[in-house]
Amino acid sequence: MTAPTLEVENLRTWFDTRAGPIKAVDGVSFSVARGRVLGLVGESGCGKTVTGFSIIGLVDPPGRIAGGKIRFQGRDITDLPEPELRALRGNRIAMIFQDPMMTLNPVLRIDTQMIETVLAHASVSRAEARARARDALGMVGIPSPDERLAAYPHQFSGGMRQRVTIAIALLHRPDLIIADEPTTALDVTIQAQILAEVQKLAREHGTALIWITHDLSVVAGLADEIAVMYAGRIVETGGVDAVLDEPMHPYTSGLIGSVPSRNRRGGRLRQIPGMTPSLLNLPAGCAFRTRCPRASEACGTEPAITHPVPDRALRCFHPQLEVVA
C-alpha cells in the first residue's frame, strides 16, 4: 500500500494580530489518496481557503504554520525551504483559484504565461513548451487552441478564463490539485463543463483533488470524501454518501437542511440560528455550541476526534447516531 498523495495532520495556521492569534486553521487532519476527490466544505471564514494555502506554502506573515505535519507522497513538506517548495509548487502540486482574472497576468498573452510555466519546471525547447501549452488548452475544451494561445486574458469569457487557469494547473500533470471555489463565479452550464473536465482528469491521470467550496450540491456530485469545516476545525469527515445521508454533527445536518432542494417546496427551511462567530472571539470548547440545538454543559470543553463508525471522524459530544431523514 503506497502512501496517500496528501496527508495533513493536526495542521494549525495562525495569524498573529494585536488582539492575539487568530486560529484560522486549528488542528485539521485529513488525507487524500491518488485519483480521489475530497470536498472541503464550509462557510465564509471557516478556514478552508487558508488550509489550501497552507498546503501549498502560500501563507504570508502575519500568518504562520503554528504546528502540524503536511506530508506529500510520504514526504514531509511542512517546513520545506522555499527553493524545494518552488520545485513542487506548480509542478507536482497545483492550485486553482476562485477568480481567474486574479490568477492570470492581464498584460501578458496566454502563450507567454503558459510557456513560462512549462519552462519553470521542465528543460524543453520553447517549441516543445508551446506544444504542451496548446495540448493543455485543447484538453480543457478550448476550441482552436493554436489561435487562442495568442490572445490576452481579457479576450476570454469568464468560463474560458477559468479553463485557461485549469490548463495551466494541468501543464505538468500534477499529482495534487487544490481547487478553491473555481466554479463559484461561473454560470450553471459553464460550471458543468468545468466539472466534467476535472472529473476526467482525476479518472484518467490519477490526480488527487481537493475541492474547496461552500456548495454542498457541487460536492455531492463530484467528491468521494467530504470534510466539513467550522471555525477552523474539521467537525466531520467521511464518504460523501455517508456524510450527506446520515450526518452526525449537528452543524453538518444544519447545513444540509439549509439547502432549498432538500426541503419541501414552500415549507420553512431548517435554518441554523445565529451566525458564524468571529474567529477572534470563539466560544470556548466546541465553537458551534452557541448555535447548536444539542449543546450541553459538556460542550464547554473541546470535543476530541472520535470514530463512531469506520471511515468516519467526528468532533462532537452529542452526535446524531440515529438516521435522520
Add this chain to the structure above:
Amino acid sequence: MTAADPVIELRGVSRRFGKTFDLAGRLARRARVAFGGTVRDEVVRAVDNVDMVVRKGEVVGLVGESGCGKSTLGRMVAGILPPSAGAVLFKGQDLTTLDAHAARAAKLKVQMIFQDPYASLNPRMKVAEIVGEAPRVHGMIPPGQFDAYVDAQLRRAGLDPAFKRRYPHQFSGGQRQRIGIARALAVQPEFLVCDEAVAALDVSIQAQILNLFMDLRAELDLTYLFISHDLGVVEHLSDRVIIMYLGRIVEEAPTEEIFAHANHPYTRALLAEIPRIDVRKRRFTAITGEIPSPLDPPPGCHFHPRCPHAMPRCREAAPVLRPVGVGHRSACHLNEAG
C-alpha cells in the same frame, strides 16, 4: 391558477443599451461614412420584446444565466430603468401616463432588494437613517413617531432595534441584507423585486433570509418577482418560473410543471446541470459552447448554436411563446412541428 388581478404587467417591453460617443468619436464616425466606410451601431438588446404578468400574491421566479437580461428586466419592473419600448403596467396603469403624484404613489408600491448587501447600503448613513429616510420624505411617518416606526421595520426584518445607531460596516452580510429588506418594506410596498437577494450569502444565512421572505409574504400579502440563477432557491420559493435566455423569455410554467415537464431544450439542459445534493458521483455532461455575446446574438432562435435539436428553421425565424400546457408557454420551433 386563480385569475387574481395582475399587479405587474409587461407589454412588449424592450430595453436597448447603446454606446454614446464623445465628440472625437462622433467626428471619426462621420469621417468614416464620408469616405465611404460603414459604421456599426453597438446596441445591446438586453431585454427583447418581453410580455409578462405577475398576479397578486404570486411568487414568480425569473431564472437565467449572466447577461440574459434578468436584472435589467427586474429594474424596469421596479421602475428604476425606463423601457426603450413597450409598457410596464402597475395594476393596469401605465406609470408614464399617470400624473406625477399618482405615479409616485404607484412607484413606492414596487420596491427592490439588491444582490450585494455591501454595495447597496450607503456606508455613511446610520441604519435608522437608511431605513427611515424614504418613509419620512414621503410623509408616511406620523409626527414624533420616527423612532417607533423605524424600530418596527427593523424588528419585522429580524434585527434588534438597539443596533439602529450603527453603520452598515458593523454588520455581517446576512444582517445587511436584512437592513436592505427593512428599507424596502419601510415604504409599505405591495410588490418586491429581489435581484439575486441571497446569492452573496452563506448557505445557513441564505436559509434564514429565504424563511424571512416567506414569513413576510404571509404577513404582508406581498407579491414577489424573485430573480436568481439558483434553480434550487427558485424551485423552493416560487409558484411560477420564467426562464430567460439572451433577452427573451424562452419558457414559463408553474413550478411543478417546469421541473417535471420542461419543454424548451435550454430549460432541459439547465435543469439537467444543476448540481443537486441528492445526486452523487454523477458524470457531468455539459451542453457545449458559450453563451453568445448579447452585442451580436445569433439570428433566429438565440439558443440554436448550442441546441442539440436545431433545425434550419431555427437559424431563420425566432420562435414565439406558444401554450404547451396549462399556464405553460414555450418558445421553440419543435412544438410547431407535431
